[in-house]
Amino acid sequence: MDKALRAEQRRRHLRNYLPHLPGDIIKILAMLIFVFPFYWMLITAFKTYKESIIVPPTLLPYSFTVDAFITVITKLNWFTYARNTIVVTLSVIVLQLLVMVPASYAFSKFRFYGQGLFFGVVLVAFMIPTQITFITTYMTMADWKLLKTLWPQIIPFGANAFGIFLLRQSFKQIPDEIVESAKLDSASELQIMTRILLPMSKSAMITIALFSFVGHWNSYFWPLVMSITEEVRPLTIAIEKLKEIEYGLQWPQIMAGNVLLVLPVVIIYIFASKKIIQAFAYRGMK
Amino acid sequence: MANKKPIRICANVLLTISVLLIGYGFLGVRINQTNAPVPSSAFIDLTKRIGVPMIIAGVVLLVTAIVLGNTTIQRRTHLSDYFPYLLIIPAIAFLMVFVVYPMLDVIYLSLFNGTVLTPTKRWLGTSNFEALFTVRRDFQVALKNTAVYTVSMVVGLIALSLIFAIWLQKDRKINSVAQTVFFTPHLVASISCAFIFQWIMSGESYGLFNTVLRLFGVPKVDWLNNANTAMGCIIFMNLWKNIGYYTLIIMSALKSIPTEIYEAAELDNASTLRTFFKITLPLLSPQIFFLLITITTGSFKVFDSINIMTGGGPGDATEVLARYIYKYAFKLNKLGVASAAGVVLMVILVLITLIDFKGLEKKVHYQ
Numbered sequence: 062m063d064k065a066l067r068a069e070q071r072r073r074h075l076r077n078y079l080p081h082l083p084g085d086i087i088k089i090l091a092m093l094i095f096v097f098p099f100y101w102m103l104i105t106a107f108k109t110y111k112e113s114i115i116v117p118p119t120l121l122p123y124s125f126t127v128d129a130f131i132t133v134i135t136k137l138n139w140f141t142y143a144r145n146t147i148v149v150t151l152s153v154i155v156l157q158l159l160v161m162v163p164a165s166y167a168f169s170k171f172r173f174y175g176q177g178l179f180f181g182v183v184l185v186a187f188m189i190p191t192q193i194t195f196i197t198t199y200m201t202m203a204d205w206k207l208l209k210t211l212w213p214q215i216i217p218f219g220a221n222a223f224g225i226f227l228l229r230q231s232f233k234q235i236p237d238e239i240v241e242s243a244k245l246d247s248a249s250e251l252q253i254m255t256r257i258l259l260p261m262s263k264s265a266m267i268t269i270a271l272f273s274f275v276g277h278w279n280s281y282f283w284p285l286v287m288s289i290t291e292e293v294r295p296l297t298i299a300i301e302k303l304k305e306i307e308y309g310l311q312w313p314q315i316m317a318g319n320v321l322l323v324l325p326v327v328i329i330y331i332f333a334s335k336k337i338i339q340a341f342a343y344r345g346m347k
Numbered sequence: 348m349a350n351k352k353p354i355r356i357c358a359n360v361l362l363t364i365s366v367l368l369i370g371y372g373f374l375g376v377r378i379n380q381t382n383a384p385v386p387s388s389a390f391i392d393l394t395k396r397i398g399v400p401m402i403i404a405g406v407v408l409l410v411t412a413i414v415l416g417n418t419t420i421q422r423r424t425h426l427s428d429y430f431p432y433l434l435i436i437p438a439i440a441f442l443m444v445f446v447v448y449p450m451l452d453v454i455y456l457s458l459f460n461g462t463v464l465t466p467t468k469r470w471l472g473t474s475n476f477e478a479l480f481t482v483r484r485d486f487q488v489a490l491k492n493t494a495v496y497t498v499s500m501v502v503g504l505i506a507l508s509l510i511f512a513i514w515l516q517k518d519r520k521i522n523s524v525a526q527t528v529f530f531t532p533h534l535v536a537s538i539s540c541a542f543i544f545q546w547i548m549s550g551e552s553y554g555l556f557n558t559v560l561r562l563f564g565v566p567k568v569d570w571l572n573n574a575n576t577a578m579g580c581i582i583f584m585n586l587w588k589n590i591g592y593y594t595l596i597i598m599s600a601l602k603s604i605p606t607e608i609y610e611a612a613e614l615d616n617a618s619t620l621r622t623f624f625k626i627t628l629p630l631l632s633p634q635i636f637f638l639l640i641t642i643t644t645g646s647f648k649v650f651d652s653i654n655i656m657t658g659g660g661p662g663d664a665t666e667v668l669a670r671y672i673y674k675y676a677f678k679l680n681k682l683g684v685a686s687a688a689g690v691v692l693m694v695i696l697v698l699i700t701l702i703d704f705k706g707l708e709k710k711v712h713y714q
Contacts, residue, residue, distance in 0.1 A: 076533060338530060
């Protein structure tokens with residue numbers, strides 16, 4: 062009796078699921094299309110050059126080797142480039158935080174004359190891309206004799222207009238009474254920012270930090286212009302230079318370089334995909 | 348209370364004058380730094396001479412305006428009223444030096460002929476712009492390519508993200524996995540995506556695309572070196588890279604639509620298609636508008652994928668505005684032409700953003 066009931070239940074589940082089946086198969090195929098390019102990058106990196114240009118290409122490398130990785134890491138100053146990328150990305154995030162939090166605090170919790178004008182500057186910055194500002198900024202950096210340092214990749218991004226915009230919005234949603242009562246308890250302005258406003262704006266902060274991290278870790282155009290010497294190159298430019306070494310395109314090496322660039326981001330994504338997706342959705346709703 | 352309005356108007360006038368004076372003063376300083384003489388006229392000579400004093404006067408006026416204006420806002424004036432200015436000074440300083448000044452300077456540089464080392468070699472006036480729209484065919488090609496790319500991205504991304512979002516709407520395990528997967532390329536460096544697709548679309552017979560096509564008996568195509576296919580490949584790659592992000596935005600908007608509305612539509616026996624066009628689409632209009640603006644401005648700036656995959660080639664087939672500016676500034680050493688193209692790009696982007704602000708006020712449906 063019990064058995065029959067359970068069998069009946071299972072049959073009903075299956076019957077309910079069946080209409081989903083064709084759609085799900087298409088979904089899995091679509092997912093494969095999205096994943097496959099990354100798979101192709103990964104296995105090419107483990108092939109020998111000889112195998113990489115074989116016809117037809119092999120779906121699994123028979124000459125499984127890590128030579129391409131070793132070549133990329135030893136032949137290039139990989140650690141220098143990686144250090145540059147890490148230093149630039151972290152410095153930008155820290156600098157932006159230091160500049161953005163006070164500005165957002167002023168724009169959200171104070172009334173002062175000229176507020177509209179100054180916020181207008183932020184809005185203008187919001188629509189002017191680096192593809193326009195790079196010419197003059199390059200010359201400014203040359204004037205300041207900073208072109209051989211990492212500074213040109215850091216200080217131009219000191220004020221994050223998008224961040225100020227988003228954080229101001231988030232601070233505004235915090236009731237003024239909370240700030241007022243903290244002031245009555247003789248909290249300093251610094252304490253108000255770090256102990257009250259920031260903890261209450263977590264999702265905005267995560268979104269901003271994440272956008273900055275992804276943007277600067279992956280950034281290509283700006284360092285292409287600003288890194289004129291070998292010592293200040295970030296990973297992205299180093300990988301592009303892989304095209305120029307030796308004769309012919311060494312695809313296993315290029316792919317190995319890209320694997321090393323992509324890996325940290327993908328690892329973070331695997332562990333925090335829900336949080337990251339939420340953060341990006343948050344950006345879209347504002 | 349009543350006598351505050353004239354003070355405020357007075358402060359506003361002072362503020363406007365101070366901004367104009369500071370701008371004018373900096374123009375004078377900039378002309379003095381110019382390598383080549385700007386054609387002399389009474390106006391230019393005067394500007395050159397009084398640059399620095401004008402900046403000082405402007406700053407004094409600015410401070411006066413702020414002090415005056417603040418008396419109309421605060422109940423009692425206090426030194427702590429000036430605290431917020433202290434808070435915004437770092438941000439405003441960074442923005443002035445690295446955004447506002449470069450933006451205005453690009454306009455100034457577009458009036459000259461020069462290189463990065465000597466940016467203002469020779470005064471040209473507006474002839475850089477005339478050249479862009481008459482003689483320089485390559486600029487018109489770049490402009491046309493940018494337009495083709497932008498329209499394809501806008502239409503493709505909006506249509507696909509709507510389809511994907513509705514398709515993955517239901518709360519099921521497979522849908523959330525699919526969403527995670529589709530979003531991945533958005534986080535990956537555009538140069539890595541470009542390299543992967545350059546490899547997949549390789550023109551040799553060991554290229555993956557050509558291998559698959561050979562299975563169907565299609566002869567090999569040199570995808571990225573063929574003027575007919577190159578732009579299509581770039582668009583395909585960027586659709587693949589960005590679709591996940593826009594699907595995410597549409598999807599979170601879909602989830603915020605109350606289910607009662609759909610239940611009511613069902614009671615009225617409305618067809619699926621009718622429900623989509625009469626309910627879903629209008630309720631999504633703020634997000635679709637957001638997509639329209641973000642994709643348009645983003646597409647006008649496209650650079651990374653094109654510089655890696657085709658380098659603007661073959662010929663000029665995939666040359667776009669952003670790469671055109673970069674190429675003329677740093678490869679061809681024609682800074683004036685690059686700056687003029689930069690001004691064109693700037694005008695386009697500003698226009699789109701203004702439409703954005705206007706559109707958000709009016710047409711879009713809000714719940």
